[in-house]
Amino acid sequence: MIPEKTSRIRKVIRRILQVFGILIVLIFAAYAGMAWYINAHKKEMLQSLTTELNKNINGSLTIGDMEPAFLRSLPRLSLNLKNVTIRDSLYEKHKHTFLQAEDFYIAVNALALLHGTIEIKKIDIKNASVDLFTDKNGYSNSNVFKKSGTKKNGESGALPELKKFSLDHVDFAIDNQSKKKLFHFNIDDLDGDLDYTPEGFNAKLNLNTLVKSMAFSTDRGSFLKDKIVEGKFDIVYTKDSIAVLPNQLEIGGEDFVVSAGFQLEKSADFEIHIKNEKILWKNASRLLAPNISSRLDLFDLKEPIFVTCDIVGDFNDFGDPLIHVKAKIRDNMLTTSGGMIDNCSFDGEFTNHNIADKGFDDANSAVKIFNFKGDYAGMPILMQQTLILNFDKPIAVGDFSSEFEIGKLNNIIDKDLLGFSKGTAVVKVNYEADIVNYELAKPKLEGTIQIKNADVKYAPRNLDFNDISVILNFKDEDLSISNIHLRSGKSIVNMEGSIRNFLNLYYTAPEKIVVDWKVKSPQLHLGEFMGFVSTRKKVKSVKKKSTRANFTEDLNKLFDNINVNMTMNVDKLFYDRFYATNVTASLFLNDSGIQLKNAGLRHADGNLKLSGTLSQQGKINPFQMNAVVTNVNISKFFYAFDNFGLQSLQAKNLNGYLSANTNISGKITDQGGVVPKSMIGKVDFGLKKVKLLQFSPIKSIGKFAFPFRDFDTISFYNLKGDFDISGEKVTISPMQINSSILNMDVEGVYSFGKGTNIYVTVPLRNPKKDKDITDADELAKRRNRGIMLRLIAADGDDGKVKVSLGRKQKQD
Known part of the structure; x- marks a missing residue:
């Protein structure tokens, strides 16, 4: 029994296979017949297809050849149209071909074809270019397609109901010269499935394209320039709009979630929304137009950031659409031209529509930074809000605060210029400044910098200052300096001052800066400030640019050029043996020297008035001095000036009062000593109640000529003379x-x-x-x-x- 059942089953299978084989043969025979039919009637069918398609064309559509493609879209019949060209009626004027395709595959309904009807279900385009051109007057070659009207009985309409389509190696451009927009894509592959609904259709697309240009304004450049876009699109199409549902796309090697919406019926409005939760700053900047990326490239962030971008506009409008970028930065490292900021966190925004109804352009663009926190060279930085406004004429506006140990300044200023040890600084300022060539210019500050109990070494003059306290008050371009207290050795100095137009000159002409100082001191030891006598030592230039090099160079340039007007009131003045009280003076100091004007003081029970100059030329420094001496105790005067270099006549040999007028020039060392043989000048003097005590040269003459007179004490009467x-x-x-x-x-x-x-x-x-x-x-x-x-x-x-x-x- 079993062998008999097995034999029957085998017979059934054999017959099924026979039938299936016959069907396959019949299908191939049918396709062969249709192919024969197409080849036999190619001329007529090509003419029919061309005529049918040209019904919807304002211009010309030409097809070079047509061949069947059996296996491309079974069970439908595929036709390969060769060298398809579509041109509008004004092609000879603008020379832009709407479509040029080497291979244009269409899948048609075979039975409908036999009845003479063209029903296209799929289109594949290979090795083609599509050029949608609009001239400066607003004419577009997309007018090549006639507007669809009310369908007549038996007419298929302007567009066939496609199920599938694909583009392979297609160059696609939209060049709108009237609106200065250029969108250009090298499409490597685009395929899609269409599912029709009563309102339109839903589409699933796969895209791989190179973006050659995505310029909403050709004046400002392209977004996504030379970047590959790859991924899937889910699209919902109605007669009024196209909606691109959120999908992940790879753009320039980065993963984005992209969604979009496009209006079709009454406007050309569009919205594009892009999000990336983890992208590097530089990579994000490279996707933007040059007018934006050129500003963003001034900065860099080491770790990835969270970014969203909204692009909203109208394809028919002139210029850029609304561009709104938001970023969240947390625990990152920010690199700027001024150095690196560690542990930085902030929220940032970019918009090209900062003020409503002012347009979408560089003049209305802004970068906004909120709640900035970070560490700069070990110093904490806080900025509640910082704005960069108007990219045509950029302005920086914001606030800045910090509180730190002043020794942290050693991280940004070279020790060859300034060395800091103890002390604290508190900074609270609001600022506004122009940005010229990416640097601050004409800044305005409002606020204070307060320094307490600081120790500072000024290396170029080898000066040490201790326990410095000062408040710097900024008002617009001006700087006022108050409550300055400092110590240098035994000296105690209290100062206040101001600099007009300081911030503007600091950046543009530091050689014009003039500091007006008022100095008061209960006691001042000039020997501790002899560094001001010698030429200021040059700070070694640093070839490799760094944060420290930049700050040092700027400050060194300031110190090298700054001018000082100083008025002094000193209770007690000391210099070596010299001691004076009630000192008043006006001085002008710059890098070339010191000018002393209207100096007055009490010394040796009398008065001195001084004026003069000191030229700083190195270790040996020329000076010129005018002095009026009135009724000084001659013994104390000689002692104070170390007997003026005389070996025989000493302070102990003199008693009485001296008045004199002097005009002397000479040279002084950087240690404050007079260079021997360098003094030239004239001294007119008068002596009152003078006694010469134990003066050996006179005693020698007395012993020789007057052995019986006492020369131990000699009294003189109103002695006057002049020396050259x-x-x-x-x-x-x-x-x-x-x-x-x-x-x-x-x-x-x-x-x-x-x-x-x-x-x-x-x-x-x-x-x-x-x-x-x-x-x-x-x-x-x-x-x-x-x-x-x-x-x-x-x-x-x-x-x-x-x-x-x-x-x-x-x-x-």
């Missing part, structure tokens, strides 16, 4: 000296080195004999009565001054 100083030599103009012991006439040259040659004429008459005479004329007659002793004080062989008999040689 030239290097190490002092020329003494003829001078009459009247004293209690003797009278003498002196002239000649005194040298601090070699070259002393002084002529002394001494009347031997004892002045005590005439002490009771009050008549000046009579006293003068008696002065020179009797024997005259003529002496010469000159250098001896041993280098010491020797006194001998002699007289001045007469000049020829």
Whole structure:
């Protein structure tokens, strides 16, 4: 039984296969017949197809050839149309071909075809270009398609009801010159399935294309320039609109969620929404138009960020659509031209429609940063709101605050310029500034910088300042400086000042900055500020640009060029042996030197008025000084100035009061000492109530000429004279000296080195004999009565001054 059943089953299967084989043969025979039919009637069918399609064309549609393609879309019949060209009626004027396709495959209903009806179910286009062109006057070659009207009985309508379509290696461009828009895509592959609904159709598309241009305004450049877009689209089409449902797309190697909407019936409005939860800043910037990316590329963020972008507009409008970008940055590292900011978090926005009804362009563009937090070189930074407005003429507006240990400034300023140790700083400012060539210009600040208990070393002049406290107040372009307290060694200084137009000049012309200082001090030791005497040491330039190099260079340029107007009031002034009180002075300081004006002080029980200049040229610095000395204690005066370099005449040898006018120039070292042999000038002096005590040269003359007189103490009467100083030599103009012991006439040259040659004429008459005479004329007659002793004080062989008999040689 079993073998019999098996035999029956085999017979049934054999017959089924026979029937199936016959069907396949019949199908192939049918297709072969249709192919024969098509080939046999190619000319007529091609003419029919061309005629049918040209019914909907304002212009011309040509097909080079037509061949059947059996296996391409079974069970439908596929036709391969070769060299399909569609041109509008004005092609000869603008030369833009709407469609040029090497291969244009259409799948048609075979039975309908046999009845002479063309029903197209699928279109595949390969190796083609589509050029939708609109000229400057608004004419478009898309007018090649006639507007669809009311269908007549038997007419299929302008567009067939497609089920599938695909594009393979198609160059697609929309060039609207009237609105300055250019969209250009190299489509590698696009295929879609269409599912028709009563309202329209739903489509599922797969796309792989290279974006050559996506310019909403050709003046501002393209979005997604040379980027590949790949992924799926789910589209809902109605007669009024096209909706692109949210789908993931790969754009330029980054994954985005993209959705969009396009209006069709009454307008050309559109909306495109893009989101990426994890993209690098630079990669996001490269997807935007150059007018936006050029600004964003000034910054960089190390870690990925969250970004959304909305593009809303009208394809028929001139210029850009609304572009609104939002970003969330958390715990990132921000790189700017001024350095890196660690641990930074903020919310950011970009919009090209900052002010309503002001257009969508660079002039109305803005970057907005909210709740910025970060660490800059170890210093915390807070900015509640920062805005960059108007990309045509950019302006930065915002607030800035920070509080930090002042030693952190060593991270951004080189120690060869400034060194910071202890102290704190608190910064709270609002700012506004133009941005020119991506740098701040004409800034305005409102706010304060407060420094407390800081220690600072100013390396170029080797000056140390301790316990500095200061408040900097910014108002527009001006800077006022108040409550400055600092110590340098034993000196205590209180200062306040102002700089007009500081911020503007800081960036444009630092050499024009003038600081107006008011200085008060209970005690000031000039020796601690001798760094101001020498030339300011140059700070080594740093070839490699860095945060520290930039800050150091800017500050060094400021210090190198700044000018200072200073008024001083000092209670007690010390310099080596010199001591003065009630010091007032006006000074002007710049990099080339110091000008002293209207200085007045109490010294040695008298008064001094000084003015002069000091030129800073290095270790040796020229100076010029005018001084008026009034009734100073001559002993204290000589002591204060270290006896003016005299070896024989010391402060201990003098008693009385000195008045003098001096005009002296010379050179001073960077340590404050007078360079030997450098002084040149003139001194006019007067002495009152002067006593010469234990003065060896006079005692030597006395022992030689007047052995019986006491030369230990000599009283002088209203002595006057003038000296010409030239290097190490002092020329003494003829001078009459009247004293209690003797009278003498002196002239000649005194040298601090070699070259002393002084002529002394001494009347031997004892002045005590005439002490009771009050008549000046009579006293003068008696002065020179009797024997005259003529002496010469000159250098001896041993280098010491020797006194001998002699007289001045007469000049020829």
